[in-house]
Amino acid sequence: MEDLAAAALKAREHAYVPYSKFKVGAAVKGKSGKIYTGCNIENASYGLSNCAERTAIFKAVSEGEQELLAIAIVADTAGPVSPCGACRQVMAEFGINEISLLNMDGDLRTTTIDELLPFSFARGDFSEDGDKI
Ligand SMILES: O=c1ccn([C@H]2C[C@H](O)[C@@H](CO)O2)c(=O)[nH]1
Numbered sequence: 794m795e796d797l798a799a800a801a802l803k804a805r806e807h808a809y810v811p812y813s814k815f816k817v818g819a820a821v822k823g824k825s826g827k828i829y830t831g832c833n834i835e836n837a838s839y840g841l842s843n844c845a846e847r848t849a850i851f852k853a854v855s856e857g858e859q860e861l862l863a864i865a866i867v868a869d870t871a872g873p874v875s876p877c878g879a880c881r882q883v884m885a886e887f888g889i890n891e892i893s894l895l896n897m898d899g900d901l902r903t904t905t906i907d908e909l910l911p912f913s914f915a916r917g918d919f920s921e922d923g924d925k926i
């Protein structure tokens with residue numbers, strides 16, 4: 794876990810946040826043991842901004858890892874940072890279950906995807922034909 798937190802903290806420094814000025818860093822561990830990092834990347838068209846968590850997850854998937862185990866997320870928040878709904882859904886898609894939320898003071902909260910996103914919509918909920926099964 795500490796390796797993930799350290800990687801997330803380092804990735805946070807690369808955040809591109811001219812609008813919010815709120816830097817977030819994330820690091821994901823794949824089944825292979827490899828670590829993928831991410832930061833938030835904003836845009837003048839605000840809605841196109843990408844969270845640190847999804848940057849890290851999309852890097853992992855684009856390098857061939859689809860089974861992910863753990864994520865650490867860090868930001869300068871009063872308590873441990875809490876991921877947005879979009880990122881929770883993307884974490885669920887790729888099986889991330891061990892979730893470490895941190896802030897810059899080292900406050901840590903460990904949680905699971907079931908706690909963060911109960912009753913979630915998942916791949917197995919629809920058939921390839923599009924009809925309810
Ligand atoms: O868990 C979070 C919460 C927010 N953000 C980003 C989105 C935006 O760039 C900025 C402010 O919401 O922080 C993340 O990257 N991860």
Ligand SMILES: [Zn+2]
Nearest residue numbers: 844877879880
């Ligand atoms: Zn998010």
